[in-house]
Amino acid sequence: MSSYKKKRLLVTVLILCWMVLFSLQGLGTLGVTIKPKIIGMPFSVFYLVCMGIWGVLNAYLSVKLLSPAFYKKASRVIEQLENN
Amino acid sequence: MSALGWLIAVIAIYILILIAIGYIGFKSTEATVEDYYLGGRSLGWIVLTGTTIATYASMWTFLGAVGGNYRLGIAFVSMMMFWNILWPLMFWFLGTKVWLLGKKYNYITYSELVNDYYGSKVLGIIAAIFGILALLPYIAVQLMGGGIVIETFTHGSISFAAGVIITFVFMVLFISLAGLKSVVWTDTFQGIFFLSVMCGLAIFAVKLAGGFGQMFDKIEKIKPVLITHGKFGFGLWIGFVFTWGMAILLPHMFQRLMMAKDPRIIGKTTIASSILSGWVQSVPVFILGLACVILFPGISRKATDSLTVMFSTKYLSPPLAAIVIGGAFAAGTSTLNSQLLTASSLFLRDLIVSPFNLKLSPGKETFYGRIIVLLLGFLVITIALSRPGLIVPISTAGTAICISSYFYPLIGIVIWRRADKLAAYASMLAAGITSILTWLVWKFPFGIYNVLWGFIVGGIFFFAFSLINTKGLTEKQREVASLLSFED
Numbered sequence: 001m002s003s004y005k006k007k008r009l010l011v012t013v014l015i016l017c018w019m020v021l022f023s024l025q026g027l028g029t030l031g032v033t034i035k036p037k038i039i040g041m042p043f044s045v046f047y048l049v050c051m052g053i054w055g056v057l058n059a060y061l062s063v064k065l066l067s068p069a070f071y072k073k074a075s076r077v078i079e080q081l082e083n084n
Numbered sequence: 085m086s087a088l089g090w091l092i093a094v095i096a097i098y099i100l101i102l103i104a105i106g107y108i109g110f111k112s113t114e115a116t117v118e119d120y121y122l123g124g125r126s127l128g129w130i131v132l133t134g135t136t137i138a139t140y141a142s143m144w145t146f147l148g149a150v151g152g153n154y155r156l157g158i159a160f161v162s163m164m165m166f167w168n169i170l171w172p173l174m175f176w177f178l179g180t181k182v183w184l185l186g187k188k189y190n191y192i193t194y195s196e197l198v199n200d201y202y203g204s205k206v207l208g209i210i211a212a213i214f215g216i217l218a219l220l221p222y223i224a225v226q227l228m229g230g231g232i233v234i235e236t237f238t239h240g241s242i243s244f245a246a247g248v249i250i251t252f253v254f255m256v257l258f259i260s261l262a263g264l265k266s267v268v269w270t271d272t273f274q275g276i277f278f279l280s281v282m283c284g285l286a287i288f289a290v291k292l293a294g295g296f297g298q299m300f301d302k303i304e305k306i307k308p309v310l311i312t313h314g315k316f317g318f319g320l321w322i323g324f325v326f327t328w329g330m331a332i333l334l335p336h337m338f339q340r341l342m343m344a345k346d347p348r349i350i351g352k353t354t355i356a357s358s359i360l361s362g363w364v365q366s367v368p369v370f371i372l373g374l375a376c377v378i379l380f381p382g383i384s385r386k387a388t389d390s391l392t393v394m395f396s397t398k399y400l401s402p403p404l405a406a407i408v409i410g411g412a413f414a415a416g417t418s419t420l421n422s423q424l425l426t427a428s429s430l431f432l433r434d435l436i437v438s439p440f441n442l443k444l445s446p447g448k449e450t451f452y453g454r455i456i457v458l459l460l461g462f463l464v465i466t467i468a469l470s471r472p473g474l475i476v477p478i479s480t481a482g483t484a485i486c487i488s489s490y491f492y493p494l495i496g497i498v499i500w501r502r503a504d505k506l507a508a509y510a511s512m513l514a515a516g517i518t519s520i521l522t523w524l525v526w527k528f529p530f531g532i533y534n535v536l537w538g539f540i541v542g543g544i545f546f547f548a549f550s551l552i553n554t555k556g557l558t559e560k561q562r563e564v565a566s567l568l569s570f571e572d
Contacts, residue, residue: 002571004570004571015173019166019170022162022166023318023322023325025158025162025313026162026163026166026313026321026325027318027321028318031162032158032312032313033312034304034308034311034312037300040296040297040300041296041300042300042304042311042312044158044312045158045300045311048158048161048162048165051162051165051166052165052169052362052363052366055165055166055169055170055173055362056169056355056358056359056362056363058169058173058358059169059172059176059354059355059357059358060355060358062173062176062177062354063176063351063352063354063355066176066570067347067351069570069571070180070347070570071347072570073184073567073569073570074180074183074184074187074346074347075347077184077187077188077567078187078346081187081188
């Protein structure tokens with residue numbers, strides 16, 4: 001498996017896990033109780049905060065890991081367009 | 085000065101600022117179609133993030149989402165935060181490919197992309213029709229929001245209908261004066277303005293509610309269901325998530341995928357949007373909605389759309405309340421201007437110029453584009469004046485038509501390359517029609533939202549027709565496949 005494919009797989013797995021765990025809150029299975037309270041927040045709100053942080057990390061990792069291949073390809077295409 | 089006087093003063097200053105920004109944009113807008121619709125494909129990440137978020141967040145966020153949080157609490161904010169982070173992820177995964185295709189083949193709309201890839205003009209026409217169908221209720225919602233804001237703020241001195249017309253005149257005049265080059269700049273200004281207003285309101289609301297801990301304690305006593313998810317059905321919850329999480333497929337959002345100056349801008353915009361949309365757009369409306377449960381108990385369902393304005397008029401001084409109303413206008417105009425402009429490009433380019441092979445000079449196309457903006461505006465105002473329901477359900481169900489019908493043909497271009505034009509036709513028509521029927525005829529069967537029905541039925545048609553396709557890839561499809569392969 002190429003390094004690009006491995007990175008893409010890692011990002012995909014992370015995003016899918018995040019989507020499943022977030023959906024479980026929507027389903028009413030996880031992160032829906034008031035107790036235990038954490039830093040004054042009901043557990044449901046704390047769970048939401050964790051999902052929010054994980055989501056932003058997903059965006060950051062997707063760009064960080066997958067952008068070099070895209071930038072390389074894009075600059076090649078731009079160069080070709082400029083030459084034409 | 086009276087509340088109305090303050091409102092007029094703030095709106096006047098606000099309009100002057102927008103006109104000044106718009107004028108600079110107008111002067112720098114050349115008579116090229118790319119400049120008018122795509123800001124000349126030259127945006128940096130700050131402006132691209134600003135215009136994308138401001139276009140995405142609308143009266144929906146400013147009014148509807150506060151009401152949604154008031155009614156549903158954690159069930160609402162969890163789906164809102166989910167979709168507000170999902171769309172930036174889609175911006176990255178689809179945006180990189182769409183940007184590259186737009187750059188290479190000079191596409192301006194989604195219809196042009198699918199037309200060219202599948203070699204069918206009819207597909208583009210169907211896409212344009214679904215796109216306009218989805219945009220009309222969404223645009224109407226912005227005008228309704230304007231009407232609600234003005235009516236509530238003036239305690240009924242200015243009626244809802246008059247408020248709608250005032251909003252309409254202001255917005256259409258502004259868009260007719262300048263194209264997207266000014267829209268993206270005014271969007272950035274308006275986005276910063278309304279997000280700041282929302283954050284300020286949330287901080288103040290928490291203070292009034294006695295601080296964070298106190299606020300949650302009070303909610304636990306008054307209405308604990310708001311922090312324990314409650315009974316909001318999963319079929320609707322996940323339907324909302326996928327509708328707005330895929331909102332990048334909406335015609336006015338889709339065009340933003342092609343506006344970046346260079347590929348790095350897409351990456352930076354993705355990260356910035358996930359923070360701004362996921363957090364700054366979602367959290368303040370949740371806090372304000374919960375605080376309003378304590379401050380305004382027992383509000384009727386219909387009146388929840390007015391909570392932001394009610395809060396401002398009750399707890400803020402008239403000048404500050406007028407600034408909040410300015411924020412609501414910022415949220416509405418920044419979405420509506422892009423939507424009207426995009427609807428105009430769908431109408432002109434995809435329903436008239438392309439099918440009839442018309443050759444219009446860029447100047448003429450820009451001129452006709454402005455005329456169509458005016459005509460569409462008149463159509464939308466009649467929908468808004470009929471006030472068909474609450475802001476959130478109308479715009480979400482309308483948006484679902486476009487999302488579900490646009491999804492599979494695009495998947496056929498960027499991922500699943502077995503699809504031919506028959507699969508694209510079948511999936512687009514099946515998904516679009518299903519999502520209309522499961523909204524207007526058989527409303528959300530089994531508690532499942534119309535976008536999901538569209539995805540299910542469209543997916544069955546798409547994959548079935550793809551699998552029976554025995555023809556190989558066309559030359560164009562092979563070229564696109566090689567262009568979109570990022571591996572060495």
